[in-house]
Amino acid sequence: MQIKRNIALSDSGFIFDPSTGDSFSTNPIGLEIIRMLKAGTSHADIRTSIVKTYMTDEATFEKDLYDFVSMISKLKLSEQDEKEKD
Numbered sequence: 001m002q003i004k005r006n007i008a009l010s011d012s013g014f015i016f017d018p019s020t021g022d023s024f025s026t027n028p029i030g031l032e033i034i035r036m037l038k039a040g041t042s043h044a045d046i047r048t049s050i051v052k053t054y055m056t057d058e059a060t061f062e063k064d065l066y067d068f069v070s071m072i073s074k075l076k077l078s079e080q081d082e083k084e085k086d
Contacts, residue, residue: 001078002040002079003078003079004019005038006018007038007077009035011031013025013028013031015034015077017076017077020076024075024077029054030068032050033046033050033065036049037069037072043065046065
């Protein structure tokens with residue numbers, strides 16, 4: 001999964017979709033994940049980075065990442081990438 005290219009992100013966690021006019025907000029970790037997805041970072045690399053940086057356990061983060069990515073998809077902020085299966 002990759003975030004749509006036209007999605008605008010602010011440093012405060014504000015997310016804007018200019019194609020629909022919808023806006024959302026997220027916390028700093030959510031913003032970090034969205035930025036990594038927008039850059040094309042794999043789920044495995046995101047998991048490694050967040051688990052290491054925030055000293056959380058992998059199982060908890062895996063569930064949280066799945067929930068977060070599902071929400072991004074439902075909000076139509078992503079472009080599905082068939083190569084990403086993690």
